[in-house]
Amino acid sequence: MALSPKSSSLELSISLPSFSQLSSHPSSGEHMVRDLDINQTPKTEDREWMMIAAEPYANDEDSNSCGRRRKKLRLTKEQSHLLEDSFIQKHTLTSKQKLELATFLKLSQRQVEVWFQNRRARSKLKHTEMECKYLKRCFGSLKEQNRLLQKEVEELRALNAMPASILTMCPRCERATDATDNAVKEGTATRSQSRRTISSSSSLC
DNA sequence: AATAGCACGGCAGTTACTTCA
DNA sequence: CCTGAAGTAACTGCCGTGCTA
Structure with a gap:
C-alpha cells in the first residue's frame, strides 16, 4: 500500500x-x-532523544579501543x-x-x-x-x-x-455375572477392577 | 556451461549504552 | 548516589544468493 x-x-x-x-x-x-539529526545534541526537555554527543573521543578517558564511544540513540x-x-x-x-x-x-x-x-x-x-x-x-x-x-x-x-473364576464380566453390556457380583460383594474385586478385565474376560453375553 | 569474485542482505551472537527499580 | 537487571541500538562475522566478467 x-x-x-x-x-x-x-x-x-x-x-x-x-x-x-x-x-x-x-x-x-x-x-x-x-x-x-544523529549528530544533534538532545534538548533537555526531550528525554526520548538521548544520545551520546557525536564528537570524537580521541582524548576521552572513556573511549574504546578505536578512540570512539559508540553512539546510541533512543528512538x-x-x-x-x-x-x-x-x-x-x-x-x-x-x-x-x-x-x-x-x-x-x-x-x-x-x-x-x-x-x-x-x-x-x-x-x-x-x-x-x-x-x-x-x-x-x-x-x-x-x-x-x-x-x-x-x-x-x-x-x-x-x-x-487373580483366579479366572471371579473375572467373568461381559465386555459388551458391562454387566457383571453372578460370579463377579459375588466377588465384589465379598470384596475380592472392585467393579472398576472388574471393568478393566474386559480383555482378559472370556465370558460374553 | 562452469566458475571465481564481488556486492548485498539476513541472521546469530555480542557489545555498549540507557533506564529503572 | 550506587548497583544490577532488563531492554535495545549498534556492531561483527558468517553464510546464502544473485549478478557478472
Missing part, C-alpha cells in the same frame, strides 16, 4: 496506517516527526510507532523501502535496517519463549497421562494374577 500523496511524497509499498496522521503537520504540511515514540507499524505490515523491507522510511523518520537507512534486524530477532525470541512454555505445558500433561497409564498397568497386572 502506498502512502497518500496528500500527506507525504514518501511512497512506501507497504501499509503504514499511522503515516497519514503523523506525516503532515495540520497547518504547515511539514513532517511532525522532529528533526532528528522517539513516533519513530518507534511508525517502525512498529511498518514491521506489522512487513517483516522485511527492500532497500528502497528502507531508504524511504529512513528519510521519513529522519534516520539513516542503516538505522532502519538495524532496527528491523533487531525487531525480527526479538520477535523470534518471543515466539521461541512462547513455544517453550507451550512445550512445558505439554510435557506436564503427558507426564500426568503417563502416570495414570502406569497406574492402570499396575492394576491390570494385579488383576491378571
